[in-house]
Amino acid sequence: MTEKILSGRIAIITGANQGLGREISKSYVTAGANVILCARNYDLLEKVELELNPLLSENQKIFIKKCDVTNENEVNVLVNDTLDKLGGCQILVNNAGIYGPKGAIEDQDWDEWKKAIEINVFGSVLMCRALIPHFKKQNYGKIIQLSGGGATKPLPNLSVYATSKAAIVRFADTLAEEVRSFGIDVNAIAPGALNTNMLQEILDSGPDKVGEDFYKNALKQKNNGGIPLTKGAELALFLASSASDGITGKLISTLWDKWKDWTEHLEELKNSDAYTLRRIAGRDRGFDWGDV
Numbered sequence: 001m002t003e004k005i006l007s008g009r010i011a012i013i014t015g016a017n018q019g020l021g022r023e024i025s026k027s028y029v030t031a032g033a034n035v036i037l038c039a040r041n042y043d044l045l046e047k048v049e050l051e052l053n054p055l056l057s058e059n060q061k062i063f064i065k066k067c068d069v070t071n072e073n074e075v076n077v078l079v080n081d082t083l084d085k086l087g088g089c090q091i092l093v094n095n096a097g098i099y100g101p102k103g104a105i106e107d108q109d110w111d112e113w114k115k116a117i118e119i120n121v122f123g124s125v126l127m128c129r130a131l132i133p134h135f136k137k138q139n140y141g142k143i144i145q146l147s148g149g150g151a152t153k154p155l156p157n158l159s160v161y162a163t164s165k166a167a168i169v170r171f172a173d174t175l176a177e178e179v180r181s182f183g184i185d186v187n188a189i190a191p192g193a194l195n196t197n198m199l200q201e202i203l204d205s206g207p208d209k210v211g212e213d214f215y216k217n218a219l220k221q222k223n224n225g226g227i228p229l230t231k232g233a234e235l236a237l238f239l240a241s242s243a244s245d246g247i248t249g250k251l252i253s254t255l256w257d258k259w260k261d262w263t264e265h266l267e268e269l270k271n272s273d274a275y276t277l278r279r280i281a282g283r284d285r286g287f288d289w290g291d292v
Contacts, residue, residue, distance in 0.1 A: 004057075005241045007032030010086045012078070014069055014127060015096030017044035020146065020191055023229040024093055024236045029055045029062065031237055036082045038067040039096065061086060069096050069123030070115075079130040091142045091240045092131050094124040094168075099202070100160040102209040113160045120164035125171060132179065141184040144239045145172045146232075147251060148190060151277065157211045169251050169277050176249030185248040187239050191232035192255045227255060235259060250275040 011028050015021040016037035025037050029052045039045050045064040052062055063085055067078045082089050100116025101108040124145060135141030149155070150162035151169045169188045176186035199218055207215035231254045238244050238259065239252075246266045252259050252275060262269060269275075282290030 003030075004032035005243070006091075006237070008034075009091060009240070010034045010036075010082065010089045011091035011093060011240060012036050012038065012082055012089060012127070012131070013093040013095060014038050014067070014123070015146075016064075017041050017048055020229050020232050021093070021095040022048050023233040024095065026052060026055070027230075027233040027237045028091075028240065029060070031241075032057065032060065033091070033240070034061045034086050036063040036065060036078070036086065038065045038069075038078055040066065040068050042066040069094075069127060070118040072126055075123075075126045075130050079127075079134075083134060088138070089131060089134060090138075090140060091144070092127055093144045093146075093236060093240070094127055095146045096123055097146060097148075097164075098161075099158060100164070102202075102205050103157055105159050108159070116160040117164055117167075120161070121167050121171070124168055128175060132184070135184050136179070136182045139183045141179075141182070142240050142244075143172070143175070143184065143186040144236050145169070145186070145188040146191065147172075147188040149192075151188075151190065151251065155214070157209065157214065166277065173249040173251070173276055180248060183245075185239070185244065185246070187244075187248060188251045189232060189235055189239070190251060190253045191235075192227035192253070231255065246270070251277060 006028055011033050013021055013025050013028070013035060016025045017039035021039070025035060025048060028035055037045055037048060042064070045066070049062055049064050056062065065078055065081060067074045069075055097120045098116055101112040128143060131141070145168055147169050148161070148165045150158065150165040155162040172186050172188045179186065199221060202210055202215065202218045235252060235254045239247070243263060247262055247269060250269070257275065
């Protein structure tokens with residue numbers, strides 16, 4: 001990626017105070033973007049702001065704002081402040097998310113289960129609802145949704161995480177079709193196994209809560225370092241830039257997909273369900289007895 005490819009662009013990044021959100025924020029600032037960073041923990045946001053300030057070029061701006069993405073009023077204030085202070089917005093990164101409660105579904109706290117849905121699903125939907133009118137008005141926008149492994153395979157004992165991640169991918173590709181004619185691209189990122197606070201949360205929960213296999217894999221990931229945060233940030237940077245214009249409605253793996261080459265195949269991507277969540281029929285697996 002060339003330097004300053006986001007020069008003059010304005011981005012909102014949720015969950016920007018740690019982990020991948022922090023890394024994406026750094027990559028956007030380095031690429032020349034003006035950013036407004038939000039999270040529930042304002043103290044951590046201040047630390048990120050101090051870290052990023054030395055990277056700013058002349059006239060480049062960072063704003064931070066405490067925001068609970070499940071609160072519609074706070075989301076609307078965040079978006080209005082962005083438009084007022086920075087004069088517009090072209091990019092939304094919906095990064096805020098949590099694992100939620102762990103263990104057998106019948107043992108989980110129902111209020112905590114619902115809260116995870118509110119953060120992981122409703123929060124992203126509220127952010128999109130607040131920004132899309134502006135994106136439509138300017139006939140351009142980039143919406144980047146963070147997904148995860150829970151979207152593509154079952155995760156026993158992490159039911160709300162898996163459910164919410166699958167739901168948000170379907171919302172993203174549905175929204176992509178809804179706003180395609182307005183020049184708005186909507187994509188989801190599967191960043192892979194990252195060594196963040198969320199990994200430590202799994203280890204702290206222990207095998208009794210998250211399952212023996214998942215715990216062992218998490219421990220192995222902790223020891224081998226996991227996938228670098230820079231990989232996910234690099235893809236988020238590509239999807240925020242004009243280089244990705246026309247790529248929309250896809251769930252993209254930072255690790256397995258050759259997304260840098262996709263710009264050469266825009267028509268094929270547009271007319272294909274590749275890199276999406278779809279039902280697998282028996283005939284897709286060579287069964288000649290299950291469907292027509």
